[in-house]
Amino acid sequence: MTTTYLIKGVRPLGGAATDVLLRDGVVAALGADASGTRAEIIDADGLIALPGLVDLHTHLREPGREDAETVETGSRCAALGGFTAVHAMANTEPVADTAGVVEQVWRLGREAGLCDVAPVGGVTVGLRGERLAELGAMAGSAARVRIFSDDGNCVSDAALMRRALEYVKAFDGVIAQHAQEPRLTEHAQMNEGALSGRLGLRGWPAAAEEAIIARDALLAAHVGSRLHVCHVSTAGSVEILRWAKSKGWSVTAEVTPHHLLLTDELATTYDPVYKVNPPLRTAEDTEALRDALADGTIDAVATDHAPHAIEDKESDWTDAAFGMLGLETALRVVQETMVETGRLNWAGVADRMSVRPARIGGLAGHGHPIAVGGPANLVLLDPAHRSPVDPTASASLSRNNPYASIALPGRVVTTFLRGRPTVLDAKLT
């Protein structure tokens, strides 16, 4: 028997205040109908309710780098950030390229119980880009894998990519491509531009991303399959995606919070906390990404939450690992870059951070509207809050947070996973 909760005075998707009754894992009643039941009261005056957020791109590091993050600590970050489901990327040690590993990750997620952990399977064995992993076995496992990605590496071999796109049609899978032409980005350290030339850091040209996206969109269209593009970072990529979508092709894309907010100028500090792949780009790219997320050319925000042990970031720039944390700050960054700028309303945020990512990942229990009978996956946030980000306050085992001391709006107050609170009063339950 689970507790019944009555959320009082909350504004679903930022609309009119109402009451929401959660019982037996579903939204049992709304408005006047919600009253009169014996329930735990949650005063949500001034808070906004969104469907629980879904992350298409999370690095949980387990198995292999449990010093940087585990499924459990990453799940804590997710819950605190308002997520009820995350997709765990395959680049663990061992790689999640077999039914055994994806089931292990899935099981660890169930044990942590703070959000649904949907493992992403590797496209190729060992993410080496040489031959296909047993995609069907992963799809048919208890983990029910639908997204396959070599993230961290690009499936750069065009013939192999074509085969992968074709093969996953058998179980309605999708290939999530890390678009990075490898030869154009050997030893690349930051966005290629005037700044990389001045700083003497090897450049990562926008064309290396755009060329792969264009190629893969054509391949996906040719074989009639689904392509998802990970962490889109350039204005040129947006144009190509817009073109591909105008053709009616099944191409979806995500953008990270950091690519919406931060720019390559930060590399002038040579502080590796700003080193990420794909790299931070220019202010013009940031603008184009925000516009594309607003008009739906980019479907989803995905964190690319990438924890790294302190010693892997506490070095000089070139030696440091790529990646930054993102789960706990994602919604705040989206509020700052999209809501405060008038580009998206809260319904739009729900669409880009819950509805569409759930659809892309094939997660039937997530991304539903807040309606009677729908699953009680909810996040309550306080949009009026604003405070500087404190990296030491994170639930992550890592501290590579690029937003340190940046003041961001919003605060996740409560997260419900199937009617059970994982976060109350901004603290884990």
Next chain:
Amino acid sequence: MKRHLLSAADLDSDDALLVLDTAEEMRQLADRPIKKLPALRGRTVVNLFFEDSTRTRISFEAAAKRLSADVINFSAKGSSVSKGESLKDTALTLEAMGADGVVIRHSGSGAPHRLANSGWIRGCVINAGDGTHEHPTQALLDAFTMRRHLGELDGRRVTIVGDVLHSRVARSNVLLLATLGAQVTLVAPPTLLPVGVETWPCETSYELDGPLPKSDAVMMLRVQQERMNAAFFPTQREYSRRYGLDARRMGTLPDHAIVMHPGPMNRGMEISATVADSARSVIVEQVANGVSVRMAVLYLLLGGSEPALSATGEPAVATASAPESVPA
């Protein structure tokens, strides 16, 4: 002057001229039987070389020793660094040993910047070459050498030829020469010019013959062996024909123009032996001047603000005016 020398851009024109004038004083020492000043007695200078560079290291070592500093050479090969010790732990070790100044050479661009701004050490940091970023003391010794031959550099034309993309020498030279008012032209095949070079304070050219007759100094950059196999240019011979400085091309320079090279040279590649050994070549002099310039930098960053030598040319008691402790 700023507390560290990480980039040639750290020097404004007053700073740059102060270094060059101080180096001129230091150079007078070279003509004396006893080539030593007490200026940095009791101070410790660490040469922290993560990348092999015997030439630069011994130049800094000689400079520090002539200023009576204690010198510790810390090279990566065969040390704890090659056994995986991090930059941070190395830095903390040096701090514990009381390094007043750290001269760092590193293969990673920005490593000196990181060392100076990390809070790991209190001493001043001198960049002795970081990745493909900068090598400011090389630019200073180049400017010093040019100044001795050409006088003040304001309005002078300097042509820098070769692998600008990977050259820390070129980056530092462009910045420093622009600060000093010289007009720089970079000459390279388009593959060896960085993206965004049009935003640098200089001109660029894809061919060498045009700029040479107007050049007061021409600086040939070393072409690294590994570039030759990475499609930056078709063959060594083609590079040499289009961008090498041979006797014919040298003949088109004005009579007063000098030929420079930061070393080590690839004779027959970017510079012919005839040119390297000609009367216009100041390449050996650059090496000698390197010591004077590095003495000036060490003196100004670690020592006092008094002139290094008194007006009469006698050594001043510089240690008396130097602060006893390193500012935090």
